[in-house]
Amino acid sequence: MNFPKLKNKLILAPMEDVSNLPFRLLCKKYGAAMAYTQQISAVALIRNNLKSLSFAVTSPKDCPVGLQLFGRNPDVLVEAAKKVGANFDVIDLNFGCPSKKVVAQGYGSALLKEKDRIHKIIAVLVKHCNKPITVKMRSGFKQVEAVKLVKVMEDAGAAAITLHARTQAQKYSGKADWGIIKEAKDVVSIPIIGNGDVTSPESAKELLDSTGCDFIMIGRAAMNNPLIFRDILHFFKTGKIIETSKEEKIGLIFEYFSLDPSGSLPKWKMVAQHFTKGIPGSPSLRDKLTKAASKEAMEQLLQEFKEK
Ligand SMILES: Cc1cc2nc3c(=O)[nH]c(=O)nc-3n(C[C@H](O)[C@H](O)[C@H](O)COP(=O)(O)O)c2cc1C
Known part of the structure; x- marks a missing residue:
C-alpha cells in the first residue's frame, strides 16, 4: 500500500513524551x-499496558497520522498493529532509536x-496489516x-522511509549528513522523508533542494516552536521570514493547555519550558514556572509575562 498523499511536505517527528x-x-x-505518535512498545501494547495504550490514542482531526511501534518479533508487531492501528493511516517501525537501553534489547537502531x-519484519507486516508500512531509520x-x-x-x-542522517554511534552529535539522504533517494523509488537538523525555513528549503527528498520531518525545532510549520510554508510561498511576537509564543502555551485539559502539571510545565525557549527575558519566567504549584499559577505567570 502506498504512502498517503499529503497536503504539503512537512511532517512532525515521533518524539517520546512530546x-x-x-x-x-x-x-x-x-x-x-502529517504526524507520528511517539515510539510505543509492541510487547507492552499486547500486554495491555495502560500507559502504552494511552500513547496510541488518536482522533479524526489527527489524521493523517502514523502509529510508531518498536519491537523485533514480527508476529508481536503484527498483533500490536492490529490491536491499536485501525484508526491510523500508516504503521511505522522504529529502526532508529539510539538509546542504550533500547539497543541493549535489540530494538530501534540495533536492528540496523x-x-x-x-526484511522479515517489514514483509510480515505488509502481508498481515492492511496499512502502508513505513520505517524510521x-x-x-x-x-x-x-x-x-x-x-x-x-x-x-x-511504503516510505524516514532517514535521520546520523548513525546510532553519533547519537545527536555533529551535524546530520544530508548527502546520505540524497544517496538514499537516488537508489529507491518509494518516498524518502529527510530528517535531521531542520531548524528554520531556510534549512527546510536547503534539505529539500539539496537531496530531492519527498518530505521533511521536523523534531526538536517543532518541540520548541510548533509555529515552525507555518513559518516554513510561508517562506516556501513568499521567500519571507515571519517574526513571531512574544504574545504569540505565550499564546501557544494557552492553546496547548486548551487542547490538553486533562494533562498533568509536569506535562504542562514541560510544554511551557519548551515553548518559551528563545524569548528575551524568559529564563526567569521558566524558573518561576518550575516552582508553580498549579496550572492556574502557571497561567497567571504566563499572563503577567505576556503583558510586561
Ligand atoms: C525528545 C525526543 C524524543 C524522541 N523520540 C523519538 C521516538 O519516539 N521515535 C523516533 O523514531 N524518534 C524519536 N526521536 C528522534 C526524532 O524523531 C528525530 O529523528 C531527531 O530528533 C532528529 O530530527 P530533528 O533534528 O528535527 O530533531 C526523538 C527525539 C527527541 C528530541
Missing part, C-alpha cells in the same frame, strides 16, 4: 501535513545490524549503510 495527541493537533493547526530480520549503526538498508526495506515492501 508527540502526544494535543501536541500533534497543535502542529497540524500550524501546518504540519540485522538486515534479514528487518538512522544512516547505520556504527557505519553508514543507508544505501544498502533502504534497498532492503523497499524490497520488503516499505
Whole structure:
C-alpha cells in the first residue's frame, strides 16, 4: 500500500513524551501535513499496558497520522498493529532509536545490524496489516549503510522511509549528513522523508533542494516552536521570514493547555519550558514556572509575562 498523499511536505517527528495527541493537533493547526505518535512498545501494547495504550490514542482531526511501534518479533508487531492501528493511516517501525537501553534489547537502531530480520519484519507486516508500512531509520549503526538498508526495506515492501542522517554511534552529535539522504533517494523509488537538523525555513528549503527528498520531518525545532510549520510554508510561498511576537509564543502555551485539559502539571510545565525557549527575558519566567504549584499559577505567570 502506498504512502498517503499529503497536503504539503512537512511532517512532525515521533518524539517520546512530546508527540502526544494535543501536541500533534497543535502542529497540524500550524501546518504540519502529517504526524507520528511517539515510539510505543509492541510487547507492552499486547500486554495491555495502560500507559502504552494511552500513547496510541488518536482522533479524526489527527489524521493523517502514523502509529510508531518498536519491537523485533514480527508476529508481536503484527498483533500490536492490529490491536491499536485501525484508526491510523500508516504503521511505522522504529529502526532508529539510539538509546542504550533500547539497543541493549535489540530494538530501534540495533536492528540496523540485522538486515534479514528487518526484511522479515517489514514483509510480515505488509502481508498481515492492511496499512502502508513505513520505517524510521538512522544512516547505520556504527557505519553508514543507508544505501544498502533502504534497498532492503523497499524490497520488503516499505511504503516510505524516514532517514535521520546520523548513525546510532553519533547519537545527536555533529551535524546530520544530508548527502546520505540524497544517496538514499537516488537508489529507491518509494518516498524518502529527510530528517535531521531542520531548524528554520531556510534549512527546510536547503534539505529539500539539496537531496530531492519527498518530505521533511521536523523534531526538536517543532518541540520548541510548533509555529515552525507555518513559518516554513510561508517562506516556501513568499521567500519571507515571519517574526513571531512574544504574545504569540505565550499564546501557544494557552492553546496547548486548551487542547490538553486533562494533562498533568509536569506535562504542562514541560510544554511551557519548551515553548518559551528563545524569548528575551524568559529564563526567569521558566524558573518561576518550575516552582508553580498549579496550572492556574502557571497561567497567571504566563499572563503577567505576556503583558510586561
Ligand atoms: C525528545 C525526543 C524524543 C524522541 N523520540 C523519538 C521516538 O519516539 N521515535 C523516533 O523514531 N524518534 C524519536 N526521536 C528522534 C526524532 O524523531 C528525530 O529523528 C531527531 O530528533 C532528529 O530530527 P530533528 O533534528 O528535527 O530533531 C526523538 C527525539 C527527541 C528530541
